[in-house]
Amino acid sequence: MKVLLTGGAGFIGSHTCVEFLERGWEVVVADNFSNSKPEVLNRIKIITGKSFTFYEADVTQRSALDKIFTEQKIDAVVHFAGYKAVGESVAKPLMYYRNNLDSTITLLEAMETHGVKNLVFSSSATVYGENNPSPYKEDMPLSTCTNPYGWTKLMSEQIMRDAANADSNMSVVLLRYFNPIGAHPSGLIGEDPEGIPNNLFPYVAKVAGGKLPKLGIFGDDYPTEDGTGVRDYIHVVDLAKGHAAALEYAVSHKGIEAVNLGSGKGHSVMEVVTTFSRVNNIPVPYDIKPRRAGDLPSYYANAEKAKTLLNWEVELTLEDMCRDMWKWQTQNPDGY
Protein backbone atom coordinates (compact mmCIF):
# COMPACT_ATOMS: atom_id res chain seq x y z
CA MET A 1 0.00 0.00 0.00
CA LYS A 2 1.31 3.47 -0.91
CA VAL A 3 0.07 6.29 1.33
CA LEU A 4 0.39 10.05 0.93
CA LEU A 5 0.80 11.93 4.22
CA THR A 6 0.05 15.65 3.81
CA GLY A 7 1.77 17.45 6.66
CA GLY A 8 3.81 14.31 7.25
CA ALA A 9 6.75 16.25 8.72
CA GLY A 10 4.65 17.64 11.57
CA PHE A 11 4.30 16.32 15.12
CA ILE A 12 1.56 13.75 14.50
CA GLY A 13 2.45 13.21 10.84
CA SER A 14 6.06 12.25 11.62
CA HIS A 15 5.05 9.68 14.25
CA THR A 16 2.47 8.24 11.85
CA CYS A 17 5.12 8.09 9.12
CA VAL A 18 7.32 5.98 11.44
CA GLU A 19 4.41 3.67 12.26
CA PHE A 20 3.49 3.15 8.59
CA LEU A 21 7.09 2.50 7.52
CA GLU A 22 7.47 -0.03 10.32
CA ARG A 23 4.40 -1.82 8.95
CA GLY A 24 6.10 -2.07 5.56
CA TRP A 25 3.81 0.43 3.85
CA GLU A 26 5.21 2.77 1.21
CA VAL A 27 5.04 6.39 2.31
CA VAL A 28 5.03 9.65 0.37
CA VAL A 29 5.27 12.80 2.52
CA ALA A 30 4.16 16.24 1.31
CA ASP A 31 4.99 19.16 3.59
CA ASN A 32 5.87 22.84 3.14
CA PHE A 33 7.64 23.09 6.55
CA SER A 34 5.26 25.85 7.63
CA ASN A 35 5.39 24.41 11.15
CA SER A 36 8.07 21.71 10.90
CA LYS A 37 11.75 21.26 10.12
CA PRO A 38 13.54 19.29 7.37
CA GLU A 39 15.63 17.51 10.04
CA VAL A 40 12.58 15.46 11.04
CA LEU A 41 12.91 13.55 7.74
CA ASN A 42 16.42 12.35 8.69
CA ARG A 43 15.22 11.36 12.13
CA ILE A 44 12.42 9.23 10.67
CA LYS A 45 15.00 7.45 8.51
CA ILE A 46 17.26 6.85 11.52
CA ILE A 47 14.41 5.38 13.60
CA THR A 48 13.02 3.11 10.89
CA GLY A 49 16.07 2.41 8.74
CA LYS A 50 13.69 2.87 5.81
CA SER A 51 13.38 5.40 3.05
CA PHE A 52 10.35 7.23 1.71
CA THR A 53 9.57 9.86 -0.91
CA PHE A 54 9.38 13.50 0.10
CA TYR A 55 7.82 16.45 -1.75
CA GLU A 56 8.28 19.98 -0.45
CA ALA A 57 4.78 21.03 -1.38
CA ASP A 58 1.93 23.26 -0.28
CA VAL A 59 -1.21 21.17 -0.60
CA THR A 60 -3.41 24.22 -1.15
CA GLN A 61 -1.69 24.32 -4.60
CA ARG A 62 -3.46 22.11 -7.10
CA SER A 63 -0.40 21.84 -9.34
CA ALA A 64 1.67 20.46 -6.45
CA LEU A 65 -0.91 17.74 -5.78
CA ASP A 66 -1.28 16.90 -9.47
CA LYS A 67 2.48 16.36 -9.69
CA ILE A 68 2.43 13.97 -6.72
CA PHE A 69 -0.61 12.00 -7.88
CA THR A 70 0.83 11.76 -11.40
CA GLU A 71 4.27 10.60 -10.29
CA GLN A 72 3.12 8.25 -7.52
CA LYS A 73 0.45 5.54 -7.56
CA ILE A 74 -1.23 6.61 -4.32
CA ASP A 75 -3.75 4.21 -2.71
CA ALA A 76 -4.78 6.38 0.23
CA VAL A 77 -4.21 9.80 1.78
CA VAL A 78 -3.88 10.84 5.42
CA HIS A 79 -4.52 14.58 5.55
CA PHE A 80 -2.65 16.21 8.46
CA ALA A 81 -1.58 19.47 6.79
CA GLY A 82 -3.17 22.49 8.45
CA TYR A 83 -2.77 25.33 10.89
CA LYS A 84 -3.58 24.28 14.43
CA ALA A 85 -3.04 27.03 17.01
CA VAL A 86 -6.31 27.97 18.66
CA GLY A 87 -5.24 31.46 19.84
CA GLU A 88 -3.66 32.36 16.50
CA SER A 89 -6.86 31.30 14.73
CA VAL A 90 -8.84 33.82 16.78
CA ALA A 91 -6.37 36.59 15.83
CA LYS A 92 -6.06 35.54 12.15
CA PRO A 93 -9.33 33.81 11.23
CA LEU A 94 -9.11 34.40 7.48
CA MET A 95 -5.64 32.90 7.32
CA TYR A 96 -7.02 29.79 9.05
CA TYR A 97 -10.13 29.47 6.88
CA ARG A 98 -8.13 30.10 3.68
CA ASN A 99 -5.40 27.58 4.45
CA ASN A 100 -7.32 24.80 6.16
CA LEU A 101 -10.34 24.84 3.83
CA ASP A 102 -8.32 25.38 0.64
CA SER A 103 -6.18 22.37 1.44
CA THR A 104 -9.23 20.19 2.13
CA ILE A 105 -11.09 21.19 -1.05
CA THR A 106 -8.00 21.12 -3.29
CA LEU A 107 -7.01 17.71 -1.97
CA LEU A 108 -10.51 16.27 -2.52
CA GLU A 109 -10.62 17.68 -6.07
CA ALA A 110 -7.20 16.26 -6.89
CA MET A 111 -8.15 12.87 -5.39
CA GLU A 112 -11.30 12.86 -7.55
CA THR A 113 -9.34 13.68 -10.72
CA HIS A 114 -6.73 11.00 -10.05
CA GLY A 115 -9.19 8.35 -8.84
CA VAL A 116 -7.88 8.13 -5.25
CA LYS A 117 -10.75 7.00 -3.02
CA ASN A 118 -9.40 6.47 0.50
CA LEU A 119 -8.92 9.27 2.99
CA VAL A 120 -8.16 9.59 6.70
CA PHE A 121 -8.54 13.07 8.18
CA SER A 122 -6.92 14.73 11.21
CA SER A 123 -9.94 16.15 12.96
CA SER A 124 -10.25 17.20 16.57
CA ALA A 125 -12.43 16.72 19.62
CA THR A 126 -12.89 20.47 19.42
CA VAL A 127 -15.76 19.77 16.95
CA TYR A 128 -17.91 18.65 19.91
CA GLY A 129 -17.97 22.30 20.99
CA GLU A 130 -18.98 23.60 24.37
CA ASN A 131 -22.52 22.29 24.69
CA ASN A 132 -21.95 18.55 24.70
CA PRO A 133 -21.36 16.69 27.98
CA SER A 134 -18.34 14.36 28.36
CA PRO A 135 -17.71 11.63 27.48
CA TYR A 136 -17.97 12.80 23.87
CA LYS A 137 -19.56 10.29 21.53
CA GLU A 138 -19.27 10.34 17.74
CA ASP A 139 -23.02 10.65 17.12
CA MET A 140 -23.47 13.77 19.26
CA PRO A 141 -24.76 16.84 17.43
CA LEU A 142 -21.92 19.20 16.45
CA SER A 143 -21.84 22.89 15.42
CA THR A 144 -20.84 25.03 18.37
CA CYS A 145 -17.08 25.53 17.94
CA THR A 146 -15.45 28.15 20.12
CA ASN A 147 -12.73 29.32 17.69
CA PRO A 148 -11.93 29.49 13.94
CA TYR A 149 -9.46 26.58 14.16
CA GLY A 150 -12.28 24.38 15.45
CA TRP A 151 -14.64 25.62 12.74
CA THR A 152 -12.12 24.70 10.03
CA LYS A 153 -12.10 21.13 11.39
CA LEU A 154 -15.89 20.99 11.54
CA MET A 155 -16.26 22.51 8.06
CA SER A 156 -13.64 20.16 6.61
CA GLU A 157 -15.54 17.23 8.13
CA GLN A 158 -18.74 18.44 6.46
CA ILE A 159 -17.05 18.93 3.08
CA MET A 160 -15.62 15.40 3.27
CA ARG A 161 -18.99 14.00 4.32
CA ASP A 162 -20.70 15.60 1.31
CA ALA A 163 -17.93 14.40 -1.04
CA ALA A 164 -18.21 10.85 0.33
CA ASN A 165 -22.01 10.90 0.05
CA ALA A 166 -21.72 11.94 -3.61
CA ASP A 167 -19.27 9.15 -4.54
CA SER A 168 -20.20 5.66 -3.40
CA ASN A 169 -16.64 4.45 -4.03
CA MET A 170 -15.13 6.84 -1.50
CA SER A 171 -14.03 5.82 1.95
CA VAL A 172 -13.31 8.43 4.61
CA VAL A 173 -12.43 8.13 8.30
CA LEU A 174 -12.58 11.36 10.31
CA LEU A 175 -10.32 10.96 13.33
CA ARG A 176 -11.25 13.20 16.24
CA TYR A 177 -8.12 13.52 18.34
CA PHE A 178 -8.24 14.35 22.02
CA ASN A 179 -4.99 15.82 23.46
CA PRO A 180 -1.98 14.26 21.69
CA ILE A 181 1.25 14.51 23.68
CA GLY A 182 4.47 12.62 24.39
CA ALA A 183 7.09 11.71 21.82
CA HIS A 184 8.67 8.69 20.16
CA PRO A 185 10.47 6.57 22.84
CA SER A 186 13.76 6.99 20.90
CA GLY A 187 13.72 10.70 21.83
CA LEU A 188 14.51 11.46 18.19
CA ILE A 189 11.17 12.97 17.13
CA GLY A 190 8.66 15.01 19.12
CA GLU A 191 6.69 18.22 19.26
CA ASP A 192 8.72 21.31 18.37
CA PRO A 193 6.50 24.37 18.80
CA GLU A 194 7.71 27.79 17.62
CA GLY A 195 8.35 30.27 20.46
CA ILE A 196 6.57 29.96 23.79
CA PRO A 197 4.27 26.92 23.77
CA ASN A 198 0.51 27.37 24.21
CA ASN A 199 -0.28 23.80 25.16
CA LEU A 200 0.25 22.26 28.56
CA PHE A 201 2.73 19.46 27.90
CA PRO A 202 5.31 21.35 25.82
CA TYR A 203 5.13 24.12 28.42
CA VAL A 204 5.72 21.70 31.30
CA ALA A 205 8.71 20.20 29.46
CA LYS A 206 10.24 23.65 28.89
CA VAL A 207 9.82 24.57 32.57
CA ALA A 208 11.35 21.27 33.71
CA GLY A 209 14.24 21.87 31.29
CA GLY A 210 14.85 25.36 32.73
CA LYS A 211 13.92 27.11 29.47
CA LEU A 212 10.92 28.79 31.11
CA PRO A 213 10.76 29.81 34.78
CA LYS A 214 7.30 28.60 35.87
CA LEU A 215 4.14 26.96 34.59
CA GLY A 216 0.92 28.94 34.98
CA ILE A 217 -1.96 26.62 35.86
CA PHE A 218 -5.02 28.22 34.30
CA GLY A 219 -7.63 27.97 37.05
CA ASP A 220 -7.99 25.82 40.17
CA ASP A 221 -11.67 26.48 40.76
CA TYR A 222 -13.24 24.30 38.07
CA PRO A 223 -15.86 21.78 39.13
CA THR A 224 -13.32 18.92 38.87
CA GLU A 225 -11.78 16.73 41.58
CA ASP A 226 -8.83 19.06 42.30
CA GLY A 227 -10.22 22.19 40.64
CA THR A 228 -7.87 22.15 37.62
CA GLY A 229 -8.92 21.40 34.03
CA VAL A 230 -9.34 17.78 32.94
CA ARG A 231 -8.37 16.45 29.48
CA ASP A 232 -8.03 13.13 27.71
CA TYR A 233 -4.28 12.94 26.94
CA ILE A 234 -3.17 10.42 24.36
CA HIS A 235 0.40 9.30 23.61
CA VAL A 236 1.33 10.30 20.06
CA VAL A 237 2.60 6.75 19.36
CA ASP A 238 -0.83 5.35 20.28
CA LEU A 239 -2.34 8.02 18.06
CA ALA A 240 -0.09 6.99 15.16
CA LYS A 241 -1.24 3.37 15.59
CA GLY A 242 -4.82 4.66 15.51
CA HIS A 243 -4.11 6.08 12.04
CA ALA A 244 -2.84 2.72 10.85
CA ALA A 245 -6.02 1.05 12.15
CA ALA A 246 -8.17 3.75 10.49
CA LEU A 247 -6.35 3.34 7.19
CA GLU A 248 -6.80 -0.43 7.25
CA TYR A 249 -10.50 0.15 7.86
CA ALA A 250 -10.75 2.78 5.11
CA VAL A 251 -9.22 0.62 2.39
CA SER A 252 -11.53 -2.30 3.18
CA HIS A 253 -14.83 -0.37 3.50
CA LYS A 254 -16.82 2.35 1.73
CA GLY A 255 -18.61 5.36 3.18
CA ILE A 256 -17.68 7.76 5.97
CA GLU A 257 -17.13 7.28 9.70
CA ALA A 258 -16.11 9.66 12.47
CA VAL A 259 -14.04 8.01 15.21
CA ASN A 260 -12.65 9.39 18.49
CA LEU A 261 -8.99 8.73 19.23
CA GLY A 262 -8.73 9.13 22.97
CA SER A 263 -8.21 7.00 26.06
CA GLY A 264 -11.66 7.54 27.52
CA LYS A 265 -10.01 8.80 30.72
CA GLY A 266 -9.41 12.32 31.95
CA HIS A 267 -6.37 13.68 33.82
CA SER A 268 -6.23 17.04 35.56
CA VAL A 269 -3.53 19.66 35.01
CA MET A 270 -2.34 19.08 38.59
CA GLU A 271 -2.13 15.34 37.96
CA VAL A 272 -0.04 16.00 34.83
CA VAL A 273 2.34 18.24 36.79
CA THR A 274 2.80 15.82 39.70
CA THR A 275 3.14 12.77 37.42
CA PHE A 276 5.74 14.53 35.25
CA SER A 277 7.73 15.49 38.38
CA ARG A 278 7.54 12.02 39.88
CA VAL A 279 8.32 10.00 36.75
CA ASN A 280 11.24 12.18 35.72
CA ASN A 281 12.38 13.11 39.21
CA ILE A 282 12.45 16.80 38.37
CA PRO A 283 10.59 19.76 39.88
CA VAL A 284 8.01 21.66 37.82
CA PRO A 285 7.47 25.01 39.59
CA TYR A 286 4.03 26.49 39.00
CA ASP A 287 1.69 29.34 39.92
CA ILE A 288 -2.07 29.28 39.91
CA LYS A 289 -3.33 31.76 37.33
CA PRO A 290 -6.84 32.86 36.32
CA ARG A 291 -8.80 30.63 33.96
CA ARG A 292 -7.85 30.89 30.28
CA ALA A 293 -10.63 32.32 28.11
CA GLY A 294 -12.49 29.65 26.13
CA ASP A 295 -11.26 26.67 28.21
CA LEU A 296 -13.74 23.98 29.19
CA PRO A 297 -13.57 22.47 32.70
CA SER A 298 -13.38 18.87 31.58
CA TYR A 299 -13.57 16.71 28.48
CA TYR A 300 -12.70 13.20 27.48
CA ALA A 301 -13.66 10.60 24.90
CA ASN A 302 -16.06 7.76 24.77
CA ALA A 303 -13.48 5.43 23.19
CA GLU A 304 -15.79 2.49 22.39
CA LYS A 305 -16.26 3.08 18.65
CA ALA A 306 -12.51 2.95 17.95
CA LYS A 307 -12.40 -0.40 19.76
CA THR A 308 -15.31 -2.00 17.95
CA LEU A 309 -14.85 -0.47 14.50
CA LEU A 310 -11.05 -0.17 14.23
CA ASN A 311 -9.94 -2.73 16.81
CA TRP A 312 -7.74 -0.03 18.37
CA GLU A 313 -7.33 1.27 21.88
CA VAL A 314 -4.62 3.11 23.78
CA GLU A 315 -1.81 1.06 25.30
CA LEU A 316 0.38 3.77 26.84
CA THR A 317 -0.16 5.62 30.12
CA LEU A 318 0.30 9.15 31.41
CA GLU A 319 3.60 7.94 32.91
CA ASP A 320 4.78 6.86 29.44
CA MET A 321 3.76 10.24 28.00
CA CYS A 322 5.72 12.08 30.72
CA ARG A 323 8.81 9.90 30.38
CA ASP A 324 8.95 10.09 26.57
CA MET A 325 8.22 13.82 26.53
CA TRP A 326 11.14 14.39 28.89
CA LYS A 327 13.51 12.22 26.87
CA TRP A 328 12.66 14.24 23.73
CA GLN A 329 13.13 17.51 25.65
CA THR A 330 16.46 16.56 27.23
CA GLN A 331 17.88 15.18 23.95
CA ASN A 332 16.63 18.20 21.96
CA PRO A 333 16.45 21.15 24.36
CA ASP A 334 16.05 23.60 21.47
CA GLY A 335 13.97 21.38 19.23
CA TYR A 336 15.25 20.07 15.91
Ligand code: UD1
Ligand atom coordinates in the same frame (compact mmCIF):
# COMPACT_ATOMS: atom_id res chain seq x y z
C1 UD1 B 1 -6.42 22.71 22.59
C2 UD1 B 1 -7.52 22.67 21.55
C3 UD1 B 1 -7.53 21.33 20.87
C4 UD1 B 1 -6.15 20.98 20.35
C5 UD1 B 1 -5.17 21.03 21.50
C6 UD1 B 1 -3.77 20.67 21.09
C7 UD1 B 1 -9.78 23.62 21.80
C8 UD1 B 1 -10.95 23.78 22.69
N1 UD1 B 1 -8.77 22.88 22.27
O1 UD1 B 1 -6.79 21.81 23.63
O2 UD1 B 1 -8.43 21.35 19.81
O3 UD1 B 1 -6.17 19.69 19.80
O4 UD1 B 1 -5.18 22.33 22.06
O5 UD1 B 1 -3.27 21.57 20.16
O6 UD1 B 1 -9.78 24.13 20.72
N2 UD1 B 1 -3.08 24.64 30.70
C9 UD1 B 1 -2.48 25.26 31.78
N3 UD1 B 1 -1.34 25.99 31.57
C10 UD1 B 1 -0.76 26.12 30.34
C11 UD1 B 1 -1.37 25.47 29.23
C12 UD1 B 1 -2.53 24.75 29.46
O7 UD1 B 1 -2.98 25.18 32.90
O8 UD1 B 1 0.27 26.82 30.23
C13 UD1 B 1 -4.28 23.81 30.92
C14 UD1 B 1 -5.50 24.26 30.14
O9 UD1 B 1 -6.24 25.21 30.85
C15 UD1 B 1 -6.25 22.92 29.97
C16 UD1 B 1 -5.12 21.89 29.87
O10 UD1 B 1 -3.99 22.51 30.45
O11 UD1 B 1 -7.01 22.62 31.10
C17 UD1 B 1 -4.79 21.49 28.45
O12 UD1 B 1 -4.56 22.64 27.66
P1 UD1 B 1 -3.90 22.57 26.21
O13 UD1 B 1 -2.72 21.66 26.23
O14 UD1 B 1 -3.69 23.96 25.73
O15 UD1 B 1 -4.99 21.84 25.32
P2 UD1 B 1 -6.57 22.16 25.15
O16 UD1 B 1 -6.86 23.59 25.39
O17 UD1 B 1 -7.32 21.12 25.92
